[in-house]
Structure formats: C-alpha cells, structure tokens
Amino acid sequence: MSSRPGGAGTAGPLLTVDDLHVSFATEDGVVQAVDGVSFELAAGEVLAVVGESGSGKSVMAMTLMGLTRSPNARFEGKAFYKGAELVEASEDELRAVRAAEIAIIFQDPMTSLNPVQRIGKQIIEQIQEHEALPDQQALERAVELLERVGIPRARERVDSYPFEFSGGMRQRVMIALAMSCDPSILIADEPTTALDVTIQAQILERIRELREQTGAAVILVTHDLGVVADIADRIAVMYAGRIVEQGTLDQIFYDPQHPYTWGLLGSIMRVDKPRPQRLPAIAGLPPSLADRPEGCHFRPRCPHEFAECRKVPPLTSRVEGQPDHFDRCWLPVDQKRDKREVLPGVIGLDSKEAAPA
C-alpha cells in the first residue's frame, strides 16, 4: 500500500510524501482528514491537488508546513523534503524550512496579511528571518519582488497597508511574500478562488512566469478544474481523505479511471461547448470524515458499485502503458472506458451520442 506514485523525475523527487495520515479528535469522534496519502513532487513541476471541500486537500498541504499541529491532531507517515523529515520535525527545524524552502499562498488575501503593518515591512521581516541582510538591501529586494509580481509603482507601494490594496493586489503581495526567500516549493491553497476571473487570469499568469524564472515546484490545491487544465503538469484527485486517482494532466482529462473523477469532469459548466439540457451531477453528498463508509469511500454515490467495493482499493497503476497513472477503483479498465461515457444527467463524462441540438 505504500507504493509511491510520483513524477518521472530524473534527479529524484524534491518532496516525497509516504502514507501520510492526519486525524483530529473532536466532540463528534475522530475526523480522519488525510488517510494514507503518498506522492512525489519533482523539481519544477506543478502538481494540482483537486477535490471538494472536506476532501482533506488543504489539511494535507498545511501538514507539510507543520500548520495543522494542535493538541487534538495525530499524524502518521512521513514526508521528506531533500532528506529532511517534515511530519515529526521540531518547530525550530520547520522554521528553517518554512518560507525559505517551502512557502505557502493562502486562499484569502483579505485575512492572511497583517492589517496593521506596512506590506514592505512584512516582506522585509520574512527576508531577514532567513538571511542576515541589512535593511536597505532587504528593502531593495522587497521592491524588486513587488515589481516582479506586477504591482505598479512598487517603490511607493511598499509603504502601503494591506487595506489600501484590492483583493488581486493583495494576492500579488502574498505571492511576493511567498517568493521572497526563493523557495523550492510553493504551496498555493486556492490562490484565485476569492478573485474575479480577469484577475484570476493575471495571477495564474504570474505564478506560471515565476515558476519558469525560479524553477520552483508548485503544489496547487484547488477545486477548479479549469484552473488545473490551465497550469498543472500532474493531478492528484482527492476524495474523503484519500487520493483516488493520480496521473498526468492529459491522463486525468482524457482517460480518467475513477468514477469520482468522471463525475467531477462531467459536472463542470463550460463556456466553450453547447449547453446540455441538464447538467450531469454526482448524486448525494461527500461522506463526513468522522464517519466514512468502509471500503471505497465513493461507493455510496457510485452508480457502478459491486461486491468488491467493500474492500479498500489500493492506489496502483492499472492502465497498460500508463505506469505513472494510478487509481483506486476495482472496476476492470475496459469496463471503465465503457461505463464512463454515459447519457447526460448520470455520473460520467459527456457521451458522444449526447450532442444536443
């Protein structure tokens, strides 16, 4: 079960997550937020972690930064970054990694900056935490960073407070902050969800450019498959704490193996195709992480359930010729390819015969 699917990195992976479990003891019982997640991240690649709210994608990403530690949290498994273990690392060890090696951009640019501190100061503080730079040089770096993320008149704006910025501009400041110490990994947790589409396009463009310039790997946590198609190299689809499918961008979009992935892809509303009479929707709701069905977690919502589904399907490569494509579904591959193209209104992708008038 600890097969470790990952990118075909030649130089070895930058980050290796091995059978990570995260659970929280709550009044309603134990919430198993992350349940045996394993993946590898190669230098310079963009891995999109896709899932709905409550799938454990954010908890997984935050755990890598040690941001989910609390008295009621329990961790199992390992995460190695350049040989250093992150899950059990001490706060001091993590402090050296955070921002300098792995940096994070949070979803909400309105609440993730300090409202009573000038933005330049916030960037300088972070630079000086990791490097002994004199104030003047740190300021120069901050101005340069703000210019790089596309903030006009950066030299004046370093003295602004966050409230003087719009949402899009604040998210740029967050990106500048994240890039301030040249991290090797950038974790972006829903970086554009709170933004308007025209601004989203600008921010994605900026992340793409920065990645090309600095060679940083990106873990993009999102629920938006449009954003994923725009920017990702590889995709991990999470459902109820588990990765249910993982593969390259084209594998997931053009040869998806897990019924949940079909459902996700099928339920997207698109602007580039004729609109269907009825939107295909996945029936039912995701399970509560405190009370998950046994076996395959997607079983109660899956129209293709059969006896085998009561056992937990391992995340392995099942498609011939795609050794880097993994999924957790017991259905034989030929049946999947047959079943995923169904009539609209039922879980699945668009069927070929369903071209509407």
Add this chain to the structure above:
Amino acid sequence: MSVEAAEQRGGPGAFSDGATPLVEVEHLKVFFPIRQGMVLEREVARVHAVNDVTLRIAEGETVGLVGESGCGKTTMSRAIMRLIDATDGTIRFRGQDVTDFGRKRMEPLRREMQMVFQDPFASLNPRKRVGQIIGMPLRLHGSGRTEVEPQVRDLLDKVGLHKEHVNRFPHEFSGGQRQRIGVARALALEPRLIVLDEPVSALDVSVQAQIINLLDDLQDDFKLTYLFVAHDLSVVRHVSDRIAVMYLGKLMELSPAEELYTKPIHPYTSALLSAIPIPDPEENRRRERLVVGGEPPNPINPPDGCVFHPRCPRATEICREVEPPLARYPNGHLAACHHPMSASAEEIKWATKDPSSPLSSGEELPVAAESGGGAKA
C-alpha cells in the same frame, strides 16, 4: 395555486407580444453618498454603484446578471427588491411603479418577490429549526401554525430534502442542503419573481450542478421568473434566457444567452469569457486568450466616456470622450461599444440606438470598419 394565472403568462424571452414585463427598471441610478465631518456630515463624494441601467424581465424568463465584484450587480438586484432606495429612475413591478413605495405598501408585493442568498451558512438563523425557517414567511403572511406544517413538509419534498428534516437545525446540513433550505423558504409564498444572488458560488462543483438542476425544475413547475446574479459566466449560461453584463455600474451588453458565448459584441464580455480557463488541456493550449490588464477603476470617479476604456485593448479617442449608447443589433442583442467585436459590417450598419441607452450617452453609433461611410444618427 396559481395554475390558471401561470398559464396566462407568456413564455420566456422577447417582449414583441406587447405583454407587460414582470419587472421594468428604467434608467436606474443608485449612488451611495460618502460623508465627512463630525456634525454636518457633508457629502464629499458618491459611489456610482448603479449608473443609469435599464432592464426588463418578462414573466417566466430567467435573466442572468453578471460582472466582476463591485460592478453593481448586487446593488441592482437589491434595488429591484426595494431593499435599497433608488437615487433616480423608476422600478415597475407588474406595471406598477414601486420606486417610492414604503414598507407598508410593499408588504403585499413581498409575497411575489423572494430572494435566495449567496452564503447558505449566514442566511439561515442557526437557532431556528428548519421547519421554523421555511414556515416563517408563511406565518408572517398570516397562516396559522396548523396550516403551515403540511406546507413546510411539502416544500422540503420539492427541494429534495426529507420530510423528517423539519426539526433539525441548519448546522446539521451541508452547504448544498442548506441552499436547498434557502430555496424552500423563497418558494414558500409561491412568488413570481425570485432573485438569486450568487446561489451556487459557495458550493462545490458537483453540488452546484445539483442546485442548478433543482432551480431549473422548480422554474418549470412553478412558472417562476428568475433574476440570476452571478460573477461566473459558465454558471449563468446554464439557467439564463438572456444575460446582462455589467461593469462599473453600467450595462455593457445584453444578449440572448447562447449568443453571448458564441458572439460577444463588447470587448469586456469577450475579455471575461477568455479569462475563464477551459477545463480541457488541449483546448486551453490551442485558444488565443485576451487577457486584460489592470483592475476595475474606482466607482467614486468612473472614467469619462466608456467606463471600460482604460482597460480596453480597442479603445480609441472617441471611447475616452463619448459614452457609447446601447446599440441594438439583430436578435435583441444590445451592446454599448464604439468598436464592436464579432458583429458583421451589415449588422453594424443595421444597428440603431436603443431607447434604453443611458441618458448621458452620445448619439454616435459604431461604424463598420471598412465601410468608410460615417453613418451618424
């Protein structure tokens, strides 16, 4: 039930049959004053939230109202609901001018217009049981406790929840289920108009589809009229008959739903469409995208001329000086642009100034690029 009445109502779409639209908004302006000073509170500036917009909604129709945050779409919908006072212009509901109606006079009309809010976590009282929440509008409009109960169960059933859910509290439900409760509450009084303010943007994709399908079914069952406010053009498309695009308080384009996607006339609409990433990697690589820079300007001091000109790739001298009127193209497609896209030279020649154009707009209609002849109205 209002089955007979419903049958008399016209189909969705045009107004060619001469029927009175359900909602008529004419040259609506909503400005918010910014005051300064301790005692006198002098008005120093105004936020131009809605700046001379005209829109009609036919009975049974769904109009999508889209735009980025701060474009005035929510203010507009609240003004139509008479939750915000209009600064200028008129709002008519079933032909009746309600612009200056007070609370008392609005009360009987409240039955006919209901609202579903964006945030299903904030719009339901956490201390009330589902039965009380859904029954409240009925109680407020005079039904007794015993009458209300069966109706509530019936409503729960209609929105796809279980009848046993009446005694639960909102926190026991997921976001999608809560939104169903919000829809049930809006349906309770059998309204004719429901204003949906970003009803699915707080929900996950798979649940969004469920709610959209539900709204679609309910519209058919109850012959409802929807004003669907959203920032997401892909969501609006699935429900709308016509779509209005707003920017900085102005109406940029008003189009039959499908035509907006295949033939956007205003560069702003086109920019919005191309900013939406397409969930298809190959298609995404293939298509050319028009990424507009910058951000919407401050609505306290909207730009002169066309409000979009500072960000528009097609802007010229005239755009900086003259506010474009809403030109009427075939199919009732309106757009306020001096340099229209996707319209043929013939269509541009055919275009006329629509009477719903803002009063401050100029007379200059767009000129077809190669035709040369400066046809001025």
